[in-house]
Amino acid sequence: MRSDIPRxxxxxxxxxxxxxxxxxxxxxxxxxxxxxxxxxxxxxxxFAIGVDDTPDGRRSRTYVLRGDPILTxxxxxxxxVVQRDDGVPSASLRIDLLSAGRHHLADATARLxxxxxxxxxxxxxxxxxxxxxxxxxxxVDISMGAGSIPEQLxxxxxxxxxxxxx
Numbered sequence: 207m208r209s210d211i212p213r214x215x216x217x218x219x220x221x222x223x224x225x226x227x228x229x230x231x232x233x234x235x236x237x238x239x240x241x242x243x244x245x246x247x248x249x250x251x252x253f254a255i256g257v258d259d260t261p262d263g264r265r266s267r268t269y270v271l272r273g274d275p276i277l278t279x280x281x282x283x284x285x286x287v288v289q290r291d292d293g294v295p296s297a298s299l300r301i302d303l304l305s306a307g308r309h310h311l312a313d314a315t316a317r318l319x320x321x322x323x324x325x326x327x328x329x330x331x332x333x334x335x336x337x338x339x340x341x342x343x344x345x346v347d348i349s350m351g352a353g354s355i356p357e358q359l360x361x362x363x364x365x366x367x368x369x370x371x372x
Contacts, residue, residue, distance in 0.1 A: 238268050248272075254324065256331030269331050271324055276314040281307025285369060287362040288347065289355065297358035298347040299365050312342035327368050 242253045247270060254269045283302040290296050303311065315323070318337040325333040325348070333348065348365065350358035 238266055242268050254326055254329070254331050256324075256334070267331070269324060269334065271326075275326075276310055276323070277303070277307050279369075280304075281310060283307075285366045287359060287366060289359065290347075295355050296349060297355055297362050298349045299362040300345050300347050302345045303343075308342065308344055311346070312340055315342075316340035327365065328371065332365065 251272045286300045288300045350361040
């Protein structure tokens with residue numbers, strides 16, 4: 207286990223990373239929760255856990271989140287897996303926003319330029335990108351990163367199904 211507490215980002219602070227070679231998600235969640243509750247958090251913050259698949263294996267990360275959710279399911283009009291070819295083929299999950307969602311995201315990302323913003327699905331951190339610019343659009347594409355197009359399409363569909371699950 208490695209513990210470090212960088213003070214980066216307005217909404218997210220990463221402080222723990224551990225290998226998950228032999229842990230199930232439930233075991234990792236229980237172990238990290240037991241560790242995380244030993245910390246006293248500032249008022250208005252809470253813990254969240256994410257799992258990353260890396261070339262070295264699965265890793266779990268614990269995050270401290272600040273603030274209320276920026277978008278919820280009530281802000282989303284639809285979800286679509288899309289494939290693009292802007293010179294480099296890629297796949298992403300497109301999140302179509304309702305008007306209120308567009309305004310929530312635009313306001314929040316304008317305030318958070320240069321900071322990290324966590325994306326949680328079903329209580330798990332999926333991604334923690336750095337906000338590079340305000341996002342004022344009717345839709346947002348979540349890219350699936352590296353991998354072949356079939357792998358990216360499968361990852362986008364898994365994320366879509368996770369979001370849609372009750």
